[in-house]
Amino acid sequence: MAETTPAIETRNVIKSFGSVRAIDDVSLTVESGIFLTLLGPSGCGKSTLLRSIAGFSPVTSGTIMVGGRDVTHQPPHLRPVNMVFQDYALFPHMSVRRNIGFGCEMKAMPKPEIEKRVDAMLDLIRLPAVGHREPGELSGGQRQRVALARALAPDPVSLLLDEPLGALDLKLRIELQHELKSIQRSTGKTFVFVTHDQDEAMSMSDLVAVMKDGRIEQLDTPQAIYARPATAFVAGFVGAANLIPARLAQLDADNALITVEGRDWQVPASRITTSHMPSAGDAITLMIRPEDVALGQAPEGALTLTGKVADQTFLGGRIHMGCETAGGTKIMIETRPGGMPDADGAIDFHFRPDAVAILSHSEKA
Amino acid sequence: MIKLIGRIALPTYFWIFVAWLFLPLAVMAAMGFRDSNFVAFPIQSWTTDWYRSVLTDREMSASLWVSLQVALISTAMGLVIGTPMAFMVARFTGAIRALLIAVIVLPAFIPIVVASISLRMFIGNFGFSTGIMAVAFGHAVSSVPFVVVMLLTRLNSMSTNLTDAARDLGADDFIVFFRIVLPYLAPALFGAFMFCMLLSFEDFTRSFFLGSFDPTFPVLLFAKLRFGFDPGLAAISTLVLIVTIALGLYAERFSRRRKLGNQGQVTAIGDNGNG
Numbered sequence: 001m002a003e004t005t006p007a008i009e010t011r012n013v014i015k016s017f018g019s020v021r022a023i024d025d026v027s028l029t030v031e032s033g034i035f036l037t038l039l040g041p042s043g044c045g046k047s048t049l050l051r052s053i054a055g056f057s058p059v060t061s062g063t064i065m066v067g068g069r070d071v072t073h074q075p076p077h078l079r080p081v082n083m084v085f086q087d088y089a090l091f092p093h094m095s096v097r098r099n100i101g102f103g104c105e106m107k108a109m110p111k112p113e114i115e116k117r118v119d120a121m122l123d124l125i126r127l128p129a130v131g132h133r134e135p136g137e138l139s140g141g142q143r144q145r146v147a148l149a150r151a152l153a154p155d156p157v158s159l160l161l162d163e164p165l166g167a168l169d170l171k172l173r174i175e176l177q178h179e180l181k182s183i184q185r186s187t188g189k190t191f192v193f194v195t196h197d198q199d200e201a202m203s204m205s206d207l208v209a210v211m212k213d214g215r216i217e218q219l220d221t222p223q224a225i226y227a228r229p230a231t232a233f234v235a236g237f238v239g240a241a242n243l244i245p246a247r248l249a250q251l252d253a254d255n256a257l258i259t260v261e262g263r264d265w266q267v268p269a270s271r272i273t274t275s276h277m278p279s280a281g282d283a284i285t286l287m288i289r290p291e292d293v294a295l296g297q298a299p300e301g302a303l304t305l306t307g308k309v310a311d312q313t314f315l316g317g318r319i320h321m322g323c324e325t326a327g328g329t330k331i332m333i334e335t336r337p338g339g340m341p342d343a344d345g346a347i348d349f350h351f352r353p354d355a356v357a358i359l360s361h362s363e364k365a
Numbered sequence: 366m367i368k369l370i371g372r373i374a375l376p377t378y379f380w381i382f383v384a385w386l387f388l389p390l391a392v393m394a395a396m397g398f399r400d401s402n403f404v405a406f407p408i409q410s411w412t413t414d415w416y417r418s419v420l421t422d423r424e425m426s427a428s429l430w431v432s433l434q435v436a437l438i439s440t441a442m443g444l445v446i447g448t449p450m451a452f453m454v455a456r457f458t459g460a461i462r463a464l465l466i467a468v469i470v471l472p473a474f475i476p477i478v479v480a481s482i483s484l485r486m487f488i489g490n491f492g493f494s495t496g497i498m499a500v501a502f503g504h505a506v507s508s509v510p511f512v513v514v515m516l517l518t519r520l521n522s523m524s525t526n527l528t529d530a531a532r533d534l535g536a537d538d539f540i541v542f543f544r545i546v547l548p549y550l551a552p553a554l555f556g557a558f559m560f561c562m563l564l565s566f567e568d569f570t571r572s573f574f575l576g577s578f579d580p581t582f583p584v585l586l587f588a589k590l591r592f593g594f595d596p597g598l599a600a601i602s603t604l605v606l607i608v609t610i611a612l613g614l615y616a617e618r619f620s621r622r623r624k625l626g627n628q629g630q631v632t633a634i635g636d637n638g639n640g
Contacts, residue, residue: 075532077532077533087524103534103535
């Protein structure tokens, strides 16, 4: 890629509330034009990080750069980023047009230019007819679109979106996810999006940063986060994950020999996804997704385990099984109906060695 | 049985109550048309002379003018003192906030006579003179609590994201206050204005204790009462009643409309407190 200034950069940012670190040494670079999602459970620091970038939450230490400019000590109204709030925060006493034009007005743009900009924004959100209404007369989805237009209108370096779809019902949320993504693509704006909803993060983002306890656990593409989680927490937060205790017996450049419930298996060394590279003899955790576990005759080289079915739920096109291995580990399986287990519930199940992820044992979900 | 009560008894009860509320006022309004020097039933001949005469009565119009001045001055004082106090209280939570509100609201619970006497002594000892300014000062003391409570209710319903959003879009503190906070408070400010005006206009006790030789309207009426009722009193009272009811209904409608207009916004942010 060509040498470009990142839209946003945080360097060793720490935000303390008393003895608690809401943001714990976060260094994050958001390249221009990227849709990045900060994903994590409530209290993981994702919203605080976003508010720190916006300037509402002064950092304890560290540096925040926006568009190559140090804004660490600047108040919110001087930072070239705009926020979209979960509760929309539209000004109730102003028309939709005045709301959208507010940022441009603050930048002292000439009036005709503001009007043109507002028209363009109303077209962008496909609500050209609501300009003269008040926010109170709009539906939730319309309000969120107007909030988006208002934040985009002053042409900020980056948009910061704080769970903007959280107050909407599921159907509308999915509709707006698509719309948000397409607006991001067509405008080429940098979006930093905060959510606790993994599906939302997965479906919209170019990059996902999974956060926990004020730190970024993993920053990668949605596909990589799902297939190669760096920690058991990430594995469990992004989709369902089976975590099987194991031991690393041998390790060379290409392969790892692991021991699971008394049996040895060979796994490609590239499946070691944890950033703390384990060495031979270490306890490790084997992660496998429920849909990657299969029943029946195991092909050559597959990892096989024996267990008992504890419960099963028919889900139409799929069947969900809860099993327990001989070693006492609970395994979730999602598979197509058919090939039902024996009456006594004993089954063999297997998975491909390249579908697992080897995680460090010390990190718990 | 219950249904029968619901269909007949409750409406009957309601209308009896309404009659009890409004009958005296209706009698008063009718008396103003009585062609006689005395207030009595039945009314044998009707005239509009009383209404005409009170409208041209200099004493009456002078007292109404005094009352209006007092109301405007005291309301302005109440708003100027009360608004910053509401902002100050809004910054606190919990016990401190409760304590502050208790201190501010206290004047509303002091018996009016006691408050009036204390104010009169205060004014006398500090060399202020009685008169319009003294009365206005007395009224302002009693209107501040209402201003604070009304504004505080409205402020509580305001999402902090609203001011954050404005700052985020480039507004400094000054612009945030004048473009966002004040307009948001406008319905409450208007409501407080109307309420303080009416409160001041109808006050008798404070005006009586603190006033000088220019009586306010209620004080003048009291003075006239000593010479007995005449239909002119009924006429002027009716006129005042009509004007205050009209203003009151307008204020109520205005603030209600604003509330409805904001309702969606308020529910959307999960906050059902509004002013």
